Amino acid sequence: MAQPLKPARILLHLLLVAIGAVAGAAGALIQAAWFPGGLLLALLGAAGVCYGGARATGTKGGGFAAGAGWLVAVILLTSSRPEGDFVFGAGLGSYVYLLGGMAVAVMCATVAAPSQPMRPDGRLGK
Incomplete structure (x- = not known):
């Protein structure tokens, strides 16, 4: 059952969307700087933000919100500017970060919700 919308929840x-966007932008800069360690660190950061969002809210929506922020930031950074500058180069690390980060975000947003109720007095199957 969906939880009601409350201002604090919104x-x-x-x-979480903002934190995901910051993680996406930071990962985009670090993944090429310290290859391959930076790539691993950037992917772990994306996974941590998405999984942490799902755990913080107790729903899959938190992981989805963080993943959506990550995706928006990364997509905005992939487009080139009129000056010809862009963040992602045409290398294997950039593609692994883009595709791997999307896969990590989807996995964390769909699997990371806790299977047990957060309250000790809650029952399954209500």
Whole structure:
């Protein structure tokens, strides 16, 4: 059953979108700087943000919100500017970060929700 919309819940999801965007932008800069360690660190950061968002909210929506923020930031950074500058180069690391980060975000957003109720007095199957 879906939980009701409350201002604090909406604010938490918006905060997770912003945190996901920051993680995506930071990962885009670090993945090429310290290859291959930076790539691994960037992917772990994306996984941590998405999984942490799902755990913080107790729903899959938190992981989805963080993953959506990550995806928006990364997509905005892939487009080239009129000056010809862009963040991602045409290398294997960039493609692994883009595709691997999307796969990590989808996995964390769909699997990371806890299977047990958060309250000790809650029962399964209500």
